[in-house]
Amino acid sequence: MFRNKKGVYGYIDKKKIIEAVFTVILFGIVLSIFLIGYFTTHTRANLMTIAAVLGTLPAGKKAVDFIIVLKYKTFEKKSYEKCLQHEGKLTCAYDMIISSYNGLMPLNAVAISGNTVVGYTSAQIDDQKLSNHIKEILLNNNYNKVSVKVYQKLDVYLNRLDEMNKHLNSAEIHKDEQEKNIKSVILAISI
Structure with missing residues (x-):
């Protein structure tokens, strides 16, 4: 498995990729949960919407992590x-x-x-x-x-x-x- 270990050359560039991928996956899961709830009940007022809203918390945290490392890069x-x-x-x-x-x-x-x-x-x-x-x-x-x-x-x-x-x-x-x-x-x- 792909491991990104602190203190190893290339860590920052690999961390950017990992954070971006996890951010997209988590927001994709949130959107999927919301859409499944909406298309099965034909309304936004359902438990799947609540689950999707709660799912935005870890997705938002990953997005912040990605934004933090975005401005840094591995040195030459x-x-x-x-x-x-x-x-x-x-x-x-x-x-x-x-x-x-x-x-x-x-x-x-x-x-x-x-x-x-x-x-x-x-x-x-x-x-x-x-x-x-x-x-x-x-x-x-x-x-x-x-x-x-x-x-x-x-x-x-x-x-x-x-x-x-x-x-x-x-x-x-x-x-x-x-x-x-x-x-x-x-x-x-x-x-």
Whole structure:
């Protein structure tokens, strides 16, 4: 079965397709229920109309989900391939839309090594606000000594990945479990 997993390259484009398909299916079901009720009773005043009206709630929610992801897109394949070349043994995730109280912020890539989290976004957003939001969420989840920095320049991000990999090779302890937990927290705040 087709699975769309958060943190994997191409997630946003696949999510758009999935949300669009489910929106059309749900509204099709609502319309079918209404039409079946109308053509069997020749009036709108029946239980099928009530069921159709109630069915618009989940259909409307899916439509909102589709509208939310509609303005975002997966970042360039060339940039993703460059990130893969510099990833090394770091814990990484790609193609996220981070939700906050102030709105949605796209995050193309994130890499985690020990207590260091670095990210890359190609969008014209306040990268410091995104860094602070991720750090605050990690603090709320008891990751107190984590440093977070989001870059808007791919070359700077890739250089930072190389530095993290060099440090990783010389470090004696590599905290795989903690990195996976930090990644799961970041994915949890992503839509």
